[in-house]
Amino acid sequence: MTAPPTHADYQLSQLDQLEAESIHIFREAAAEFEKPALMCSGGKDSIVMLRLAEKAFYPAKLPFPVLQIDTGYDFPEVLAARDNWVKRLGARLVVASVEEAIKNGVVVDDGKTSRNRLQIGTLLDAVEKEGFTALFGGGRRDEEKARAKERVYSHRDDFGQWDPKNQRPELWGLYNGRLHGGEHMRVFPLSNWTELDIWHYIGREQIEIPSIYYAHERQVFKRDGMWFTESEFNPCKPGEEVVTKVVRFRTVGDLTLTGAVESDADTIDKIIDEIAVARVTERGATRGDDRFSEAAMEDRKKEGYF
């Protein structure tokens, strides 16, 4: 007879527990949905998703394609990181372009609507064309108040809309993937991760992320208290002056809307130190799109945003 196992030997760290839960979600959705896809912006959260999906199905390849919405205003460093990942994983990449969607009349560029918002129509059009029934998204519940109440399996009706007041109860690890024709599911494997968990995991796994997350010199100008990158898509307005600063990005999105923070954090450890003492949320610090109204995210999500 051997001694029964003691519990002290069988403990998982919080990162290992989060990883195990996310892998469970990936496998569950891959088994239950006919045509899933992984939404990848090339940002750190979607790259962590790629890493978890790689682990979930290894040594097989990802059993679903990677879907990217090309805003036309993406940071080249972000697209480069995405391409490296897709190539290494041998995954199929599906790109839905906002430019194309505008050209085809799927969405209307009135000059006032942000590219971020035009992504919604572009995304829903791609879902319909490709017939995707589930989309993995990198949303985390710590990001924003409306997300704090979203399910891991988040149901979308046949208009792609989220109905926050009428969500399915979600218990234990038992996810309900039932759909009717035309509906789809958003699946959020990182629901229980925080920004700090993501960074600790990137450090532990030595995950390649776009270089713009690390401190670097950049030509920037100040708008609404945030540093924006100088580019042809985002011309300076009168009174705005381009200067050289050492900055990094805490989130990456449409470059006309994503602000940088002044920082000399050029390694993962320094970034973790910086975030551990940060007093402003990552979206509050750097996302023009969430500042317009208190319920900005909730409104976009209802329409079908990520």
Next chain:
Amino acid sequence: MDLLRFATAGSVDDGKSTLIGRLLLDSKSIFEDQLEAVEATSHSRGYDYTDLALLTDGLRSEREQGITIDVAYRYFATPARKFIIADTPGHIQYTRNMVTGASTADLGLVLVDARQGLTEQSRRHAVLLSLLRVPHLVLAINKMDLVDWSETVYERIHEEFTQFATKLAIPDLTVIPISALKGDNVVTRSENTPWYAGPTLMHHLEHVHVASDRDLVDTRFPVQYVVRPKSDDFHDYRGYAGQVAGGVLKPGDEVVVLPSGMTSTIEGIDVFDQEIDEAFPPMSVTIRLADDVDVSRGDMIARVKNAPQPSQDIDAMVCWMTTQPLRPRQKLAIKHTTRMGRALVKDIQYRLDVNTLHRDQDTRELGLNEIGRVQLRTTVPLLCDPYSKNRTTGSFILIDEATGVTVGAGMINTGA
């Protein structure tokens, strides 16, 4: 660093939002922009104080109506632990949300107002936490400052609750006198309660031992996904992926695959590109077997001499979650571990009054937010354990086949 998931129960009047706000503030988990937004909203509504409830009320309709609709998940960390709070509202859709929040919790936190003592609501909270087999319960007696830090009040509520708890399954109870508003015994020890020798709330949350709540004896591995690379490098690779639900699995273990009953030996256990020596809950791993047996999603790998009994007759406590009542003869879809099937409601034995624990045997149906003992007959055998032994292999959800909505949550009884 490890992880503790806890569920909070109580209404705004008990000071629950203030307490959560304090835990988040004192662990520096609230950011300036979040606090500023809440302060601005409080000010524009003409409140005299910053309403910390606004931090957890995430949806616009909630903020407009001043109510909490749904379970909200909050996150904070101290150097000792990461915490996930499932914060459930005290009134609307109460049972449904509380059951949802408690289903994944290691610990339940029940708040009572020291001036009120135990109320019907706090008893109900304790009953639901016990029914969901949340292994640790904290009764926080709040607003102690308003009863002059009276030890007598604390002792009276403590005693009354202990009496009540004898009827419940609560393996570990801790009763803490606090003031969420002033911070006494929340993070720092209070000088106002020299008669209290126990831990502060935060100290207890940081140190309560949860690892031993997992079953390391009864091996249960629901197969989620079959990994078949069909590539040149891994031509013959066939792995069974899943999350360990119980026990410790090692290469060389003799195992049985259910429901077929075929036996084999574990050849190897993989986590990504590494072979590991043992797997235990809640690890997600991929198992390779020595023999070419037929295994697919929904099957379960267990030990030859310790396996669950496949059963199509299920006796369970069911929490009903939709307005259309549950009635005998009804047909529903059922999801248990990774197995889907259909279930026929054979009988509703009784409805449980969660306030009094009275069993109403005359009931013919279960309404929204009601809990009762139900007999089901399933189309496929479920590979299940009593919920009291294993919260993963003992639980299931019921789905309305027409709407696709999750309408019930079930906990399988002993001796089904």
